[in-house]
Amino acid sequence: MDSEAPQTRHLPSVPPRPRRVAFAGTPDDAVPTLRALAEAGFEIPVVVTGAPRRRSRRGSDAPSPVGAAAADLGLTVSHDPADLAGRGADCAVVVAFGQLIAAELLAATPMLNLHFSLLPRWRGAAPVERAVLAGDSRTGVSLMALEPTLDTGPVFWQHEVPIGPADTAEGLRELLASEGATRLAASLAEGLPAPRPQSGTPTYARKLLPEDRRIDWSQRAAVIDRQIRVGGAWTTLEGQRFVVRTGRPADSPPGAASDAPPESAAAHDAAPGTLAGDVVATGRGVIVLEVVQPAGRGAIDAHAWLHGARLPDGARFG
Template identity: 70%
Template sequence: MTQTLPTLPLPPNRPRRVAFAGTPNDAVPALLALAQAGFDIGVVVTGAPRRRSRRGRDTPSPVSATATELGLPISHEPADLTSAGADCAVVVAYGRLISADLLSQVPMLNLHFSLLPRWRGAAPVERALLAGDDVTGVCLMALEESLDTGPVYWRHEVPIGPTDTAAHLRIRLADEGAQRLVESVTNGLGTPEPQQGEPTYARKLSTADREIDWSQPATHIDRQIRVGGAWTTLNGQRFIVRGGTPSSATHDAPPGTLFGDAVVTGHGIVRLDVVQPAGRPAANAQAWLHGARLPSGTRFG
């Protein structure tokens, strides 16, 4: 599938005054890189402060905290991207769609953590890992109103290793993407190219996506664990598997059966490394097993 180039304005080849929109930790390296490279950042638009734990207070987003340290003006209104006198806006993991009206007023660049058009959407790193992709990456594209459809200035590939977690991949993509973003806006953006190929969509992972089905192969369950938040049940209560190691070893017990520190799957076993029983902090699996004194034949799920 090939797209036509958009009718929206494109950024100048070498913008100097920029606006920035981003919210989570993934967006911080790009903001820091732009500031350290000497770009004039007219405004930082980010998500509003929110409560991050049940008993905690409202706290600013990671991007907001970084902007405060840098002495940059902060806003929670997307419309302020257009009123800062910027040559363009840089958007990284902002978390909200930007309207066509705003896009028509100021050109916008988007740093996206996938190899577009594969994995458009909210959870590209997690979906790439869960699907068993060998490679992921980061793209710089011109932002359009529709979801991640804009033409692409460049793609940078990052291999997915057998032990990579989604959290580690996001850190690497954010750091390498930030470096290449600054190189592009400093040396010249060039002309973006329409996306090529059949798109796939990275919807946000649900609780059901993270539930372990022990009849699946150990390799699939391992990917769920590396995505983060993989869970099962033990004695009717939720049990999170924070770390594990797959193996092709076989066992004749039914899937979900615990023997030693390993759980039987539909093909192979998963050795438990870090676990989190209901109402407890994460713990080394060996230490938990020693204290839990589970009967022989205990089954998860």
């Protein structure tokens, strides 16, 4: 990005061994870091998180996962980012906060950010999901100095994690959150290394929209599999929304040795989106359905759903 370097010159440096550490974060992914800092004995003067909100249709307002964890730890909770700079902290740690930190706050208190990617690849809101969708072979977690510009700060360290063919975005986020939390707490206790500017070509991980999760059955099975592993992949059946919770590709052609069900041979010759038992035809290869969620229902095993659905021959997803 333009003007990255000038914006970093006037920001305060993080002390090598801070002891009084403010914290900002909101979702489940941020909770392991908060707990790791508390367990390591750091003084946490304030935890800034999103305000309580309703998390189900019939429920009352509830605290964010970080807010609930902070209360459990007996820590002071705030919903005002300005408190990150107003509690005498040596620095602040930010993990999946969900809000941009104002430049004047960054100028007042040095801040670290734990980001779930190998920066500068996948700067932005959905780095793990974008890595899976892109078919990346690896992801990771980076500890960087926070800057006013989006995920541009110098990096103290990175930890790489391979992305396996069955890894989901949810599972990878849990792993990165856990390993990142442990490494962050240890590096603050042992002393931070000197940060290095990011190197490489940046890519940007914009937030996923509903259309990013909509399945195009004319795509290859491998592409659709990645959508399913990101979570929330959906299509339509008989004009209604239909979510594929879990499934797997079976790309072997008819007659080849594979673990594909017998229906896959028929699906290979069918139009994309056509159902043959629990197998769906794609532009190349097939997807075997495992757990699905029809409109108005909870998640259900694909075999059980098919047994009760009584679909006509040649039924096809939209």
